[in-house]
Amino acid sequence: CCFANIINIISFLREKKNRHDIRKVIHSIKVGIALVLVSLLYLLNPLYNQVGDNAMWAIMTVVVIFEFFAGATLSKGLNRGIGTVLGGGLGCLAAAFAQAVGGIGRAIIVGISVFIFGASATYTRQVPNIKKKYDYAATIFILTFNLVVVSGLRAEEVLVLARSRLSTIVMGFAICIFISLLVFPIWASDELHDSFVSRFQDLAHSLEGFSKEYFADVTEKEKKSSANYFNSCKSILQSKPKDESLVLFARWEPWHGKFGFSYPWRKYLQIGEELRDLATIILSLKGCLKSPTQSSEALGQSIKEPCEEIVSSLAWALRELGESIKTMRNCRSEDAIVPKLKSVRLELSLIMTPSILGTNLEKADGLGLAS
């Protein structure tokens, strides 16, 4: 039975890996197609006659903003748009002002404005909240402002130049959005959702892996796989930045699949926090395995059965919660999970009284309830 379980897990992981690989291949092909489409601006004479060398900006836009997730592409594209428009507008103003002054003062004003806007935008980029959401917009702002204001010295018609560049950037953006959102879209929202479902399962697995190893009815091979479970706890602990960026992207993504318009993405961050707390506790159990003052053989046997029962209840509750997120149904919590956890808690306090078992399992229970 255990052997069959391991095979199941392996095939599950392989399937997951394959799905991941296929998404990578799809993404690569999509980027290739977008590049070919945008190159048509050069390849087809009628198009090239329209846009000229500004086609370069369309290519640059595609290369830089086409990201793996549809939401990321959208957010980066909009960032680029904001940065270009703001930088271009202010750049035109500064260039016009410099032109009005004229003479040697012109170059001086350009230099000073480059310094002031460059330095202050760079400072803004380092404010954590702006860095998270608008870092790219600030970069593009500096770049566009600089290019526009200095070419204002050379090209007489800054506005024409700016307009034609902006229009090619919009073309590149349109190609990206079209391909990213309509051709086999890869949604950040799906990724976020699925990763939460598998996190619940991973936590349940690692709880079970721990109890098996603690009560020593475990083969060498299984020991290795339980070490893997602890690793999955560790990766859950480090999931915060990934979650935050996925939530950011998911909020940009239009209505699709099972996710409605005002889907509560922020709740994922809260659940993620609880899961990380739980993972901390499970990881700290690992210390019990190494501890030299581990409970004696006889005592271990006496608490073995109730402990295993408790672990299996907790794992079951975690799996139920994960399942309810997966199917997006209300959890059967009122009817089944809460009473079961309460009985677990009772059972625990019965074991605790006469034994020297640590307070670890109790804590795990408390958090299981809390999440």
Added chain:
Amino acid sequence: CCFANIINIISFLREKKNRHDIRKVIHSIKVGIALVLVSLLYLLNPLYNQVGDNAMWAIMTVVVIFEFFAGATLSKGLNRGIGTVLGGGLGCLAAAFAQAVGGIGRAIIVGISVFIFGASATYTRQVPNIKKKYDYAATIFILTFNLVVVSGLRAEEVLVLARSRLSTIVMGFAICIFISLLVFPIWASDELHDSFVSRFQDLAHSLEGFSKEYFADVTEKEKKSSANYFNSCKSILQSKPKDESLVLFARWEPWHGKFGFSYPWRKYLQIGEELRDLATIILSLKGCLKSPTQSSEALGQSIKEPCEEIVSSLAWALRELGESIKTMRNCRSEDAIVPKLKSVRLELSLIMTPSILGTNLEKADGLGLAS
């Protein structure tokens, strides 16, 4: 005394924050100066006559590669260099090949090569190891290859174009490196080193904060600051990606200050791993504070004194280790820390035998020794 302590902590934090803010201001000013310098390519007639509109590429280079840390600027600049040279070289080859075929086949070959190179470079970007180190090089490779191969259709002298662009990129790179490394450099290595020193102190603080709160000789105000200590544990848990990128940058940085050429940066990653394990354990102690089955008042008082002594020994050991990293001297471990920790362990096993204290502190001790 406690009040004075808090004031000390606040002033320490303010000082730290100020230092951080000053670095941000310095960085912003440096970027401003670099932008003005690179704008001189447009502003001064003799320079502009040399480089022409390709000066644009120098500006772009400065905006994009000037990063906060000197090592990051260096690594991004070299990435850009690698990507430009590879992409430009292959692009020229493909353009020459397309030219040799001629006719309508030319456009087809260009289209196919754009697709193949674009898609395969995008796939490579998603290999974790390459993503970590060469993501930017791959982006620039795609961009340069694409631009060179499509302009090969229009501009007859691709090689001249490529050479002049490359030379302006090198100019931008030179300005960045000069300002980033020579004018008030901000080293990633210093940041990494200092963050490790303060991590040891944070862990010691949070251990002490926990023991104070557990034995209830704590005011409301202090309770808040101990919550802060737990938060610092949490931020240590999430330090892995930051450490990895800092180590990557630090390895690029030339010999400076106290760090020699073959400084063992990788060891920081190992120490970081140990510190995260320790932070996990300290964080899991938090559960004891909330647990309803907390040890009874009388028992709590009976173990209070030895426990506090143990915690202060552990905190002392952590501070010693942090201090030895800070001063870069061999730790007094053989003479002082190890015997002290051994006596702590002995003391612990004395307390453990008759009591129902959990195995948590024991574990903390084990890891204190391990790190």
